[in-house]
Amino acid sequence: MFERIAFIGAGRLARTLAPAWAAAGQRVVAVASRQPGAAQDLALHLPGCQALAPEAAVHSADLVLLTVADDAIASVAARLPWRSGQAVLHCSGATELAALAPAEALGARIGGFHPLQIFSDPARAAALLAGSTVGIEANDAALSARLHDLAAALGLKPLSLRPGTRAAYHAAANLAASSLLAVLAEARQVWAAIGLPPEAALAALLPLARGTLDAAESRGLAGALSGPVARGDAGVLTAHLQALEGLGAEHAAFYRALLSRQLDLAAEAGRQPEALLALLRRQLQLLQSC
Structure with missing residues (x-):
């Protein structure tokens, strides 16, 4: 089981998922952002969490979520110091896991975790998570099982996605x-x-x-x-x-x-x-x- 969770990106999705998981007993230990103030503000609301530089956040965690814009996923994944056995997720609906190939090349397990909900208002989104669906994809069975556990912690209903289907899946959601x-x-x-x-x-x-x-x-x-x-x-x-x-x-x-x-x-x-x-x-x- 992955015990330490970090977020790279402190936008609306991170401001929804991180507090929800912390409230459910998960250990969210680090938040990083291009805007340090946003990371600090989010970390202040999470017990035992620190606002760190992206490299330090990656080093501190077993499971890292890239909650950045879709177009930034590949470039962020390419410049961070991943390690073998670590789990790296993105939260995009349309982006294939190939965007995380640099992390996979360094031995990390990769996956996608895409909640089907509207995150324009994080407080409202948090209240709507339970009963919503989450699109899940992983490159190995152990990570897939862990993502199902993380979904269950929030009351989300997991939906397994096949490789190569994410853009069509996301278009249907849109x-x-x-x-x-x-x-x-x-x-x-x-x-x-x-x-x-x-x-x-x-x-x-x-x-x-x-x-x-x-x-x-x-x-x-x-x-x-x-x-x-x-x-x-x-x-x-x-x-x-x-x-x-x-x-x-x-x-x-x-x-x-x-x-x-x-x-x-x-x-x-x-x-x-x-x-x-x-x-x-x-x-x-x-x-x-x-």
Whole structure:
């Protein structure tokens, strides 16, 4: 078991994970940062932890997390004095473990630990960790087991990632997170285009979005589907697309792409006859070609 943990990088992710692990009984012994004040501030809140230079932090720990920007992972890994048997992790969703090759070449075990949560507010993120998922990858079984233990200490649900899949995994996570904001932004633009106050859009639409997410949690994606696709209402879909075409082809194209995925969910739900869904798909294609 790795007993001493260090963080290289004292940003929002480190300010979430380090206190959470310390509270769960893990030994966080060092924090390093390009901004010494940030490292000192974090270390002050962790019993037995010191703010150190990166090289000293690496020397002091058995398990080191690189909580730096994705683009900095490889360069940071290349310049630090790793040792055999040490464990080195990055916390990027999209970056492959190859970025840690310099540490592996010196005998360190390498892995990835990517919590699927929003860290813009570390205090709120800490409260949401339990029950969230964490993407885990390691180059050996012992490190993988340790990462599962660290996930369990925070109530995280481990998800094992295969080499070469991280960018697609992270893209899917982005679709489920910030891409929701893009859909809401599109709805706000449509409201503004027809004279409704755009500043009222969030207040009006967020309860609908929350209700949809709650339904998805309880009934699954296909089971939560509602609206004209779920009802097989071809007339309403035609009216939607014609109205959006009138506001600009980009609005209709965006909506049409979403409708295609909704039709897939409707087929999965099995509530409408296949013939009706096929009709809706043909109608979608006809409207696109017009």
